[in-house]
Amino acid sequence: MSVQPSHAQQAPRVKVPAGTTAGAAVAEAGLPSKGPEAIVVVRDAEGDLRDLDWAPESDVEVEAVAAETDDGRNVIRHSAAHVLAQAVQNLFPDAKLGIGPPVRDGFYYDFDVDKPFTPEDLQALEKRMKQILKSGQKFSRRRLESVEAAKQELASEPYKLELVDIKSDVDDVDTSEVMEVGGGELTVYDNIDRHGERVWGDLCRGPHVPHTRFIPAFKLTRVAAAYWRGDQANQQLQRVYGTAWESKEKLEEYVERLAEAERRDHRKLGAELDLFSFPDEIGSGLPVFHPKGGIIKREMEDYVRQRHIEEGFEYVGTPHITNDQLFHTSGHLPYYADTMFPPMDFDGYQYRLKAMNCPMHNLIFRSRGRSYRELPLRLFEFGHVYRYEKSGVIQGLTRVRGFAQDDSHSYCTKEQAPDEVKHLLNFMLSVLRDFGMDDFYLEMSTRDDSKPDKFAGSDADWAEATAILEQVAHDSGLELVADPGGAAFYGPKISVQAKDAIGRTWQMGTVQYDFNQPEGFELEYQAADGERKRPVMIHSAKFGSIERFFGVLTEHYAGAFPAWLAPVQVVGIPIADEHVDHLEKVRKALRAKGIRVDIDTSDDRMQKKIRNHTTQKVPFMLLAGGKDVEADAVSFRFRDGSQINGVGVDDAITALVDWVQRRENASPSADNFRAGQA
Structure with missing residues (x-):
């Protein structure tokens, strides 16, 4: 099975006689010389691109490369x-x-x-x-x-x-x-x-x-x-x-x-919506989340924590620093040293900020004897890790020095490994879909055979692990793109490349097959026949990192988060002071149902209040005037300016709670909100 380049296009092939230029052969074949389909170069039999005035020494067939291709x-x-x-x-x-x-x-x-x-x-x-x-x-x-x-x-x-x-x-x-x-x-x-x-x-x-x-x-x-x-x-x-x-x-x-x-830049929106910041006093690449951003972050964490439990994972916790020797045992030193913070000396030992969680999870697995009956054993945590990214590559939340991974490790038998990889990949894709991202392809990262010193393990182990990941990726039916040389030192990986609302591609979660760390930590389980065997370790992160996923979501939704994630889900806007009490009763009922709701009692005029909360991208605004109070109703105003008037309070509460609880990702409007009530 071969892994194909991304968005491969079928290029026309042309025969170029010896001593004839590629351009002459292209013209003779009647291929375009103008417009997006114009042929600009050719690709020879060795895969190298050649100018159109290139003349081969012997007859050769080439691919004609058009302007509109990559x-x-x-x-x-x-x-x-x-x-x-x-x-x-x-x-x-x-x-x-x-x-x-x-x-x-x-x-x-x-x-x-x-x-x-x-x-x-x-x-x-x-x-x-x-x-x-x-x-x-x-x-x-x-x-x-x-x-x-x-x-x-x-x-x-x-x-x-x-x-x-x-x-x-x-x-x-x-x-x-x-x-x-x-x-x-x-x-x-x-x-x-x-x-x-x-x-x-x-x-x-x-x-x-x-x-x-x-x-x-x-x-x-x-x-x-x-x-x-x-x-x-x-x-x-x-x-x-x-x-x-x-x-x-x-x-x-x-x-x-x-x-x-630029309009969607999460750094700009983060400041405008009061979600997060990057104080110079703390240091480059180390974000802090403000109360509104903290709500979104907590919702993300609560969601993915519950999903891990549902998928058979057990929640664990590990410290932020560890003895330097642990990373020698795992193999990360020296392979990963350039992206780790330098060691700290105290009590006669060297300690490092944790750059990854897997070595500590290995110690949890090794803490007592394990039986094949326990496998696959799935461990999960929100592990805070710290990596020394160079200042030139730090970028908002998408490239930071301190972040939390929804990190998990599955320990299984070799026979279980294909099904476990499939389970993890499906889990990861379902998470993306639940957050409203459903356009993606897979990238297969493999070893660079020309640089054996950068990768640990035998050729046979690498071939077996790569074949398993490729087969699972192929069976998913998604496009599979090659990333030669992009594997971690301990094994190949599949990463999900997701497209956002404007077509940009982001690397999200990963599944990595690791046959090296179980060897380094001497991990064992007792098989059914009583023999001690080495498990396979499979790394996976569904968000990748919470910070990065937060940044991507901010840009995907242009700050207009789905109502279930929005820091403020509902804001009540009274037309006059005498209508505040009516909205207070609505707020109390919504809060009892877990809805995040505020009331704007400022001195601003109603239209300015609507503009302010539209700018803050609040999904639901509930307006109340004299007629609404009299009818025990509210009027809905949405981000897009559409409106539904005179909705009974009980019906409004039921509809709002239903919209949030079903995790609807669409931005509410008069049309889709009515459809949801039908």
Whole structure:
């Protein structure tokens, strides 16, 4: 069984005769040269992307790669990065070039300049780039004869000279920026104008689009500081980010997605809705939850705790720090040392903040003899862990240094392992669906066989564990995407990649197969025949981390949480002071049913109160005036501005309680609330 790339598209295949360019063969085959379906590069038999002016030495069949594919977009974006660099050196002749790779949804290029770029500079660079695109410059690949020739040509580019000296086995720089496909030869891409003159060039592996008119839509987005090769000891550079697409329509869609993502930013909403904050006095990546955020967090915890109990887990608890030696036994040291906080010395021992819960759960399993009758044994806790994330990657709640995992470990026999993995995966998917996320695929993370020192265990163990996870993932019917080299040191994993309301993908929960820690901790159970055997350990986290899941939910719902999660579920708004007592009776009845309800008795006018609570994204507003009091009724106002008037108090209470208790994830409106009552 094979694991397929994400969203794989069926590419047309073309035969390229020896000595003929790929572009000529593509044209002969009648494939598009304009629009989103335009062929921009080809993929050869070895899987490498090649320019359209590449001519093979022998007949070969290739895949034609269109602009609208992931690979096609990356080529467009890398070509746009070259145009950006040309524009920078046109307008800022003393600028020195760093690197300019494509990245997700865009590209960047690093520059060493005398002073930071301004917004006005970006506008000028965009204008110059448009002029370059319109001129129809050709991207022409040229092989440099030697390292000496490269150094002579690049004498004025110190960062490029450094790249020339880097060998292909250096880990901290991607030599594909400069190395030729399939070898270590150095190549340059020249920009050739319509008169055949070279007007600019860059050391680069490629490939590139044939000419600049194959870059139909781009936009520069921002500037940031960056250190050469990511090392703060090196020179600080100016990184210009941009995006490029196969059509103006796709660019417009992307720009709107960016705007919508900014509106949904959980850090912004967290402050506006008074949910959480990140006090500088505590430290970077260490959030605190305010009362309203605490309500949401508690609801999440109560839900998933009860679900674990229903799924056969037993609740345990472990401390926040532990003797350093425990992580040597588990194998996390030295494999995981870079992401753990340094040890603390006291009482003659070294202690560490807990970075994961599994070693302590192993000690619980080992605390007494175990029988096969107890297996699978499932342990669960909200384990608070601490990991040293570098300051550059910390991002709100989605990447923090201190967080709580809904962490569980299943101990089972080898024979039970496939069913247990299936059980955990189904559990995880049901949790996501219960929170209103139902668009997802699976990612299969495996060992990188070229780096055996980064992974523990035998080839046979890895093959067996990987086959089990792949089979369960395949049987789920979900799309399965390969993540080679992404496994933990102790075993392969399946992670759920969930899409939010605007199509962004987030890694959520994981299931990991571990055959190493049971060996390190010498875990055993007594089999039916009396023999002592080693259990299999399966790690799983349904939320992943509560903090990260909280942040994702905030953005998924744009802060308008489902009523069952909302900090304030109902707010009463009296039209006048004499209507407060009527709403007080309603509040008392709702609170008796567990509904979180407030009454706005401020001096604001009714319309302003409605605006305030709509801004605070309260799902239900109950209005009361003279007619409502007289009829023992209330009027419903919803987030979307719709309204239902004159609902009897008893009916209103019943409908509200039912909506919350069934964990309805839709935002209530007049239409769906009426439908729910029917």
